[in-house]
Amino acid sequence: MAIFRFQAETLLQAGLRGPSGVSRLSFAASLPRRPRPRQRHLSTVVDHPSVPARAPTAPSLPAGAPAEAVTADSQIGIRRQENARRILREAVDAKAPRHNWTREEIVAIYYQPLMELSYQAASIHRRFHNPAEVQLCTLMNIKTGGCTEDCSYCAQSTRYQKGTGLEAKRVESVESVLAAARVARDKGSTRFCMGAAWRDMRGRRNALKNIKEMVQGVRALGMESCVTLGMIDDEQARELKDAGLTAYNHNLDTSREFYPSIISTRTYDERLKTLSHVRDAGINVCSGGILGLGESAEDRIGLLHTVSTLPSHPESFPVNALVPIKGTPLGDRPPVDFTSMLRTIATARLVMPATIIRIAAGRKTMSEEKQALCFMAGANAIFTGEKMLTTECNGWDEDAALFGRWGLEPMKSFEKKDALAGEA
Numbered sequence: 001m002a003i004f005r006f007q008a009e010t011l012l013q014a015g016l017r018g019p020s021g022v023s024r025l026s027f028a029a030s031l032p033r034r035p036r037p038r039q040r041h042l043s044t045v046v047d048h049p050s051v052p053a054r055a056p057t058a059p060s061l062p063a064g065a066p067a068e069a070v071t072a073d074s075q076i077g078i079r080r081q082e083n084a085r086r087i088l089r090e091a092v093d094a095k096a097p098r099h100n101w102t103r104e105e106i107v108a109i110y111y112q113p114l115m116e117l118s119y120q121a122a123s124i125h126r127r128f129h130n131p132a133e134v135q136l137c138t139l140m141n142i143k144t145g146g147c148t149e150d151c152s153y154c155a156q157s158t159r160y161q162k163g164t165g166l167e168a169k170r171v172e173s174v175e176s177v178l179a180a181a182r183v184a185r186d187k188g189s190t191r192f193c194m195g196a197a198w199r200d201m202r203g204r205r206n207a208l209k210n211i212k213e214m215v216q217g218v219r220a221l222g223m224e225s226c227v228t229l230g231m232i233d234d235e236q237a238r239e240l241k242d243a244g245l246t247a248y249n250h251n252l253d254t255s256r257e258f259y260p261s262i263i264s265t266r267t268y269d270e271r272l273k274t275l276s277h278v279r280d281a282g283i284n285v286c287s288g289g290i291l292g293l294g295e296s297a298e299d300r301i302g303l304l305h306t307v308s309t310l311p312s313h314p315e316s317f318p319v320n321a322l323v324p325i326k327g328t329p330l331g332d333r334p335p336v337d338f339t340s341m342l343r344t345i346a347t348a349r350l351v352m353p354a355t356i357i358r359i360a361a362g363r364k365t366m367s368e369e370k371q372a373l374c375f376m377a378g379a380n381a382i383f384t385g386e387k388m389l390t391t392e393c394n395g396w397d398e399d400a401a402l403f404g405r406w407g408l409e410p411m412k413s414f415e416k417k418d419a420l421a422g423e424a
């Protein structure tokens with residue numbers, strides 16, 4: 001059965017039709033799904049193999065297979081590669097973002113040889129963005145710890161408090177947040193993001209009032225303002241929009257299939273619902289993922305497929321590398337392979353050409369050369385400052401020196417305001 005599925009998927013990637021001429025999608029739907037056990041604890045997390053250098057190829061035939069079978073086998077391989085090259089060419093030639101990506105098309109792009117993928121992503125990056133510009137963003141925790149959710153990677157969940165030892169704090173005052181925003185602006189950040197560790201905004205009228213003051217204060221400093229407050233409804237989104245909010249961050253984290261292995265206290269659809277409230281209110285959506293959770297390449301592709309087929313692409317797509325925190329269920333995860341990070345960024349650039357791609361958590365562990373490769377392949381924003389929520393962050397001075405060495409310059413505020421206006 002597993003071999004049948006693998007062969008069938010290979011045919012799908014080759015752009016061929018399934019048995020009896022059924023369409024690719026209906027054929028895909030008819031395939032038996034691989035069982036995906038819920039993986040809650042390290043001892044049960046399966047370490048998926050790292051991304052292969054090339055797309056999976058047709059299974060090799062046994063020695064002594066008939067000549068016709070060998071010919072058919074290599075024909076399938078040739079057609080698959082031609083098809084993948086065509087898909088990549090069309091993606092690179094795009095003049096506007098598109099929303100009708102199929103999962104097979106993203107598979108074809110994702111599995112291109114990495115150097116070619118990075119080069120083509122760099123090419124389209126130059127059409128939609130100034131490649132020298134990188135946005136500097138600072139993220140402040142305005143409410144630390146005490147969260148009722150069970151995100152397996154997060155130090156701020158009460159469930160893991162015993163192991164992490166992180167103490168919950170009250171919401172920061174408006175004055176202290178604006179003082180931090182002023183420091184960030186003076187150091188060169190143009191976007192200030194405020195994060196609160198809680199599930200949603202229900203019953204938080206007072207907190208919302210203060211957060212709206214924070215948003216207004218950040219805007220008055222001439223900065224873009226962003227918040228990440230868990231789930232919000234349509235009315236709360238409208239209120240934040242009226243206060244002048246530029247962007248709302250709510251990450252999807254991973255694929256729909258792998259998501260229940262990481263979080264059980266709210267669903268993927270609830271996350272998508274919050275994104276639709278944000279979008280409908282006219283606030284920019286910031287939504288991305290975390291790599292290194294124990295997901296497979298298929299899950300990274302699944303995440304890319306979900307965000308690139310939303311009614312409009314996120315204005316911002318953060319790519320995080322898991323920072324394992326002792327005491328959390330993922331506290332012992334090995335670091336994600338850098339090539340997976342680069343491949344994800346390059347594919348994101350190709351399927352969402354106008355979006356700002358943000359290297360988020362985990363940048364501290366990346367060498368300067370690795371960061372430069374990410375910028376080359378289409379990343380154009382970073383978090384900078386003293387801290388990124390509960391994890392270490394590269395500081396402003398360090399980043400200023402990096403920019404100087406590599407010929408990069410900070411993006412100005414609101415420069416990308418109309419980036420997605422021309423979406424097809």
Ligand code: SF4
Binds near residue numbers: 150230
């Ligand atoms: S990621 Fe956010 S929602 Fe999840 S536990 Fe941490 S603070 Fe709570």
